[in-house]
Amino acid sequence: MKGRVLGALLAAAVAGGGLLAWRARVDLVSSRLSVREFVSGLAEVQPDLRLVVARVDLVKTMTGESAKNVMGLDLGVTRAMLTVPGRVHYALDLTAPEPVAFRFDRDTRILAVEFPPVSVLSAELFWQDKATVVEPGWGRLRDRSGRALEQAMESKVYESVKRDASEPAALAAAREKARPVLTRLIEGYLSRAGLLRVENGVAAVAVRFRDDPTLESASR
Structure with a gap:
């Protein structure tokens, strides 16, 4: 009788110890992760x-x-081409109360981090490096017709660049450029929190975005 009681107590202790170890393994990561921090x-x-x-x-x-046509006289067509180098800045909007979501897989020890969609923040245009090619119509003045056409194109460049940068293919490329950047930021945070590549900690980081096509299709 005493043996059975002792065995039951021992089994309960072992089970309890396993439960405590499981909780410790879970809590090491979940208790230290903080979006705000x-x-x-x-x-x-x-x-x-x-x-x-x-x-x-x-x-x-x-x-x-x-x-241009003056009194029935065709003065020809002036054609121009303008090239301007630039740079587009893509950013994440972190103004929401919980802009980032952490999801830790205990089995694989992979931390999935979901970020807001990448969007165009601003565009720079380096006008000092622009190039213009003008082919004036046969009866047109190069300076007048070419300059007017150039100014008309220049006024549309900025919005055209932002529009192109917001196309799905451009946003997909921006997401791929952003993933390693965000991975390094997350790993730095995990290292400071004592969670990266330690026992029962995070082994790897997977960066996702809320507008990733795979996530959007899975949520439908």
């Missing part, structure tokens, strides 16, 4: 809580043409 610790975040995660250099090309 992660965001507030980002030295790179701007005062408006935008975090620049990718910069893409480009060369924008604009073309245009202008026809």
